[in-house]
Amino acid sequence: MPAARESLLDAAYTALQRKPWPTVRMVDVAAVAGVSRQTLYNEFGSKDGLARALVRRETDAYLAGADRALAEGGLPSLAEWTVTSARTNALIRAVLTGCWSPRLPAPPLTAVPSTAAVPAQRRADGPLPSPADLVALVRDRAAATRLVPGAVKGETLRAHRECELALRLALSCVIAPAGEGGVGQLVRETLEATARP
Structure with a gap:
């Protein structure tokens, strides 16, 4: 039920923009998404499962944007995308910095074993990246775009x-x-300065 899943994540994200996560009610998220509360629980298992899936979706969107920024304008564009994303999306800011405000869900950044037989597309069992992990992942993706095959x-x-x-x-x-x-300009100037002998 991919459409219901996305609708539920959209509803949860919208609810988070309006009020602190601890006060977001599952029944309200389901109602806004136009599905039953049981469908919500079937998809995510719990409010924590919904939070993990929401953080994962926003992180994946940040990574996709990072790849686009790298392709379009290299490291200065990646830096601008990172700043814009972190300023406009509190979840991305939290994942990148490790600073989780009480308004946000704070899912654990380690794998949570699944006790239910849930289809793979609905699982959010895999570990969410720590800030260091996410920076390393983006750094490695960016470095790969700067290297030619056979680089020493x-x-x-x-x-x-x-x-x-x-x-x-x-x-x-x-x-x-x-x-x-x-x-972007700061990154360009800094990289130029570090390239000088």
Whole structure:
């Protein structure tokens, strides 16, 4: 029931924009999605399962956007996407920084064993990434776009270092906004400065 699942996740996300997660009621999420509460429980098992699936969906959307940004404009675009995503989506900000406000669901960032036989497409059992894991994942994806086949170890290390630097600068700009030129310009200037002998 993929359409119902997406409707439920959309309803949960909308509810989270309006009120703190602890006050979001499953019956209200189901009603907004136009499905029964039993369908909601069948899909996610519990409110924690719904929270995990919601965080996973938002994280996957961030990663897809990161890939697009890299393809369109390299590390400066990735940095801008990261800052924009973290500023406009509290769940992404929390996943990237590890700062979970009491308003947000705070699902565990480790695998939760499944006790029910739930179809694979509905499981959210896999571990959610910690902030360090997510930064490493994006860094590795970004580095892969900067390397040519057969790159030597030194080139690989440099690509990873540059990508990590760009991401860390972006995360610092989530907290303290970049000055004139924005985070993209900051990343460009920093990478140019580090490339000089």
